[in-house]
Amino acid sequence: GNSVTQMxxxxxxxxxxxxxxxxxxxxxxxxxxxxxxxxxxxxxQLLLKATKADDKGSNKGFEATYRKETTSFHxxxxxxxxxxxxxxxxxxxxxxKLVFGTGTRLLVSP
Amino acid sequence: xxxxxxxxxxxxRRRGQEARLRCSPVKGHSHVYWYRQLPEEGLKFMVYLQKExxxxxxxxxxxxxxAEFPKEGxxxxxxxxxxxxxxxxxxxxxxxxxxxxxxxxGPGTRLTVL
Numbered sequence: 001g002n003s004v005t006q007m008x009x010x011x012x013x014x015x016x017x018x019x020x021x022x023x024x025x026x027x028x029x030x031x032x033x034x035x036x037x038x039x040x041x042x043x044x045q046l047l048l049k050a051t052k053a054d055d056k057g058s059n060k061g062f063e064a065t066y067r068k069e070t071t072s073f074h075x076x077x078x079x080x081x082x083x084x085x086x087x088x089x090x091x092x093x094x095x096x097k098l099v100f101g102t103g104t105r106l107l108v109s110p
Numbered sequence: 111x112x113x114x115x116x117x118x119x120x121x122x123r124r125r126g127q128e129a130r131l132r133c134s135p136v137k138g139h140s141h142v143y144w145y146r147q148l149p150e151e152g153l154k155f156m157v158y159l160q161k162e163x164x165x166x167x168x169x170x171x172x173x174x175x176x177a178e179f180p181k182e183g184x185x186x187x188x189x190x191x192x193x194x195x196x197x198x199x200x201x202x203x204x205x206x207x208x209x210x211x212x213x214x215x216g217p218g219t220r221l222t223v224l
Contacts, residue, residue, distance in 0.1 A: 036215075044153070044201065045215070046212065096165070097166065099155070101152055
C-alpha cells in the first residue's frame with residue numbers, strides 16, 4: 001500500500017541555517033505530494049504541494065520538488081527563522097485520502 | 111472566508127461516556143475527512159464522507175466509532191463508551207469539487223479520557 005517515510009527529528013538548527021527534511025514515498029500510480037506544518041496546539045496548515053513529476057512546490061521560502069525517479073519530496077529552506085519551529089508532515093494522496101509520514105519536529109534557536 | 115471549524119476544541123470524558131465531535135467544512139465544500147493523531151505520531155485516516163454518504167470508512171475502528179455528514183449541519187464523529195486509548199487529537203478536513211486533492215484542516219478536537 002501507499003506509505004510515506006520521513007526523517008526522524010528533532011532537527012535542531014540555528015537561525016539562518018539551511019534546512020533539509022527528507023521524505024520518500026511508496027505509491028501506486030501518480031499521487032499528489034504535500035508538506036503540511038503543525039504549530040504547537042494547532043491544526044495542520046498546507047505549506048506546499050506538487051501534483052506531478054518534476055513539479056516544484058514553494059511557499060514562504062520553503063521548496064520541494066517531486067522526484068519520481070527517486071520517489072522523494074524533500075523539503076528545503078535556505079535560511080530558517082525561529083518562527084519556523086514546528087512539526088512538518090510529508091503526505092501523499094491515495095484513493096481520496098491522505099497518507100502521512102510520522103512528522104519531523106524542527107527547533108530553531110536564535 | 112471561514113475555514114474548517116471544529117468544536118469543541120478540548121473535550122474531557124470519563125471512561126464509558128460518549129464523545130461527540132463536530133466539524134463544519136469550508137463553505138461550499140461537500141467532502142469531509144476525519145483523521146486521528148495519537149501523541150507524538152502522525153495523522154491516520156479514519157473516514158471519508160460526502161453529504162449523507164459514507165464513502166470510505168476503512169480507517170474506523172470496528173466498534174464504538176461512527177460518523178455522519180447530514181444534508182444539513184456539521185459532520186459528527188461519535189465515540190461511544192470511550193476508553194483511555196481514545197485520547198488523541200481528532201482532525202477534520204474538507205475539499206471542494208474542483209481541487210479534490212487539497213485538504214484543508216480544522217484546528218482539531220483534543221479528547222482526553224480520564
